[in-house]
Amino acid sequence: MATFELYRRSSIGMCLTETLDEMVSNGTLSPDLAIQVLVQFDKSMTEALETQVKSKVTVKGHLHTYRFCDNVWTFILQDATFKNEERQDQVGRVKIVACDSKLLTQ
Amino acid sequence: MARNVSSVYIHVVDDVISKVRDEFINFGVGENVLTELQTLWEMKMMQCGAISGAIERPPPAQKPSGPITPVHDLNVPYEGPAEEYETPTAEMLFPPTPLQTPIQTPLPGTDQSMYNIPTGPSDYAPSPITDIRNGVDLKAGRPSPYMQPPSPWTSQRPLGVDVNVAYEEGRDEVDRGASDQPMTQDFFTISSGKRKRDDYASQLTSGGYMPQQDGSGDVMIEFLLPEYQPKEVQKSMTGRDRETAVKILSKKETEAAPVLPQQDGVNDEYDDLFHFQGNEDYNTPAEHVELRAATPAVGTPKPAKNEAAEDDEPPLNEDDDDDEDLDDLENGEEELNTQHLVLAQFDKVTRTKSRWKCILKDGIMHLNGRDILFNKATGEFEF
Numbered sequence: 316m317a318t319f320e321l322y323r324r325s326s327i328g329m330c331l332t333e334t335l336d337e338m339v340s341n342g343t344l345s346p347d348l349a350i351q352v353l354v355q356f357d358k359s360m361t362e363a364l365e366t367q368v369k370s371k372v373t374v375k376g377h378l379h380t381y382r383f384c385d386n387v388w389t390f391i392l393q394d395a396t397f398k399n400e401e402r403q404d405q406v407g408r409v410k411i412v413a414c415d416s417k418l419l420t421q
Numbered sequence: 422m423a424r425n426v427s428s429v430y431i432h433v434v435d436d437v438i439s440k441v442r443d444e445f446i447n448f449g450v451g452e453n454v455l456t457e458l459q460t461l462w463e464m465k466m467m468q469c470g471a472i473s474g475a476i477e478r479p480p481p482a483q484k485p486s487g488p489i490t491p492v493h494d495l496n497v498p499y500e501g502p503a504e505e506y507e508t509p510t511a512e513m514l515f516p517p518t519p520l521q522t523p524i525q526t527p528l529p530g531t532d533q534s535m536y537n538i539p540t541g542p543s544d545y546a547p548s549p550i551t552d553i554r555n556g557v558d559l560k561a562g563r564p565s566p567y568m569q570p571p572s573p574w575t576s577q578r579p580l581g582v583d584v585n586v587a588y589e590e591g592r593d594e595v596d597r598g599a600s601d602q603p604m605t606q607d608f609f610t611i612s613s614g615k616r617k618r619d620d621y622a623s624q625l626t627s628g629g630y631m632p633q634q635d636g637s638g639d640v641m642i643e644f645l646l647p648e649y650q651p652k653e654v655q656k657s658m659t660g661r662d663r664e665t666a667v668k669i670l671s672k673k674e675t676e677a678a679p680v681l682p683q684q685d686g687v688n689d690e691y692d693d694l695f696h697f698q699g700n701e702d703y704n705t706p707a708e709h710v711e712l713r714a715a716t717p718a719v720g721t722p723k724p725a726k727n728e729a730a731e732d733d734e735p736p737l738n739e740d741d742d743d744d745e746d747l748d749d750l751e752n753g754e755e756e757l758n759t760q761h762l763v764l765a766q767f768d769k770v771t772r773t774k775s776r777w778k779c780i781l782k783d784g785i786m787h788l789n790g791r792d793i794l795f796n797k798a799t800g801e802f803e804f
Contacts, residue, residue: 324762325762325764325787325792326470326792327430327433327466327785327792329469330469331437331461332569334458335458338461340538344454344458345448348441348445351441351444352437352441352444352458353540355437355441356437359433359436360433361783363429363432363433363436364783365783365796367424367429368524368794368796370794371797371799372784372797373799373801374798374801375800375801375802376800376803377804378802378803378804381777382619388767388779389762390800392802397793397794404788404793406760406788408760411762411781412763412765413763413765414766414767415767416767416782421511
């Protein structure tokens with residue numbers, strides 16, 4: 316089953332990737348096993364986001380760039396505002412990367 | 422149920438660890454490696470602030486036993502030897518280096534023997550030089566400073582890039598039986614940590630550490646480690662290699678000698694003659710004085726340069742786009758990769774004239790240095 320690898324770019328994903336890198340460089344772990352860990356991370360992260368998170372966010376901003384390639388939307392926003400129930404964040408520039416949710420359920 | 426970010430992350434960590442445990446067992450890798458993975462991962466997350474310092478896990482409902490049936494752990498938070506992973510363990514591991522972890526944790530000694538296998542001497546390169554270096558590596562714990570290549574294992578490791586041609590030829594002897602799969606062979610033996618270090622060393626160092634199979638190592642070894650006579654190297658050379666080694670020896674002598682006086686390029690007086698200033702080297706020195714005195718702003722000195730230097734040529738207009746979005750975008754893109762980022766899945770993206778609307782789900786946002794998770798997001802952007 317294919318997984319979305321995009322969550323590997325998050326903080327938690329990068330920490331895992333770095334840890335696996337170190338362990339493979341040490342020879343502690345084989346690359347095959349490390350890749351399996353990453354694939355499992357993809358699945359676990361996706362599932363956790365579906366089941367454990369319930370918050371809703373609204374985004375507004377100026378769209379500087381949009382790109383749709385290989386079923387992935389990439390937006391670059393300027394002066395964006397992110398609102399959720401608890402707080403509101405303003406950022407000067409933000410990149411949004413979004414994969415097609417239908418691809419997983421096919 | 423609503424959980425905060427840290428608890429979701431910890432849940433993910435637990436979930437991943439429990440689900441890869443079987444894989445680790447299938448690969449024959451010990452439990453302590455899994456433990457090390459988890460601990461290192463959590464440590465890094467604490468360092469970058471993804472999770473808060475206190476790792477709270479629900480107290481284990483069952484006594485930690487050896488064979489934990491994975492089926493029970495699927496929907497229940499990881500309840501194995503959780504006590505060992507509490508903050509004290511992370512602190513305990515903080516000062517010592519990761520490689521020393523399996524030695525220090527109070528895990529059964531049976532796993533120690535499994536872990537010792539990778540670090541045992543391999544028969545591939547019996548050079549004592551490598552033994553010493555590996556010993557140093559083990560004790561230092563950190564990967565050697567020259568083992569820096571980023572994730573080489575995710576792509577096929579480019580052993581063929583090795584500049585030492587003779588090294589490759591020497592290896593042919595070893596790989597004769599599997600001549601079409603030297604890469605795979607290395608992956609299989611990757612648990613033999615010593616061999617891997619040899620391979621890295623061959624790529625990255627030009628010093629005398631290499632366990633070379635050929636004669637060219639004579640020069641370097643003699644130069645740096647006088648006590649190791651050429652016979653040390655010849656021991657690992659075969660008859661076939663000697664001829665090629667002799668040829669390469671003369672070539673390598675000139676190439677690999679560490680102290681080669683350079684007459685050109687770096688240390689000559691060319692710079693003084695022409696007052697180089699980065700990429701402005703085609704202008705006269707007088708204008709460089711202007712540039713040096715100019716403010717740090719990139720755009721400021723350029724109009725002055727244009728007027729003076731382009732009188733007899735049609736203006737190239739090369740600076741027209743300099744301060745526009747192009748530069749900002751490039752710089753911004755680099756910054757974006759490290760700053761604000763949203764990773765999600767999209768349900769729908771629509772546009773009406775210049776008004777974009779999108780519906781996203783299951784996303785991780787990293788904004789202003791903090792992580793925010795969402796189940797659903799709606800966006801309205803104006804292009």
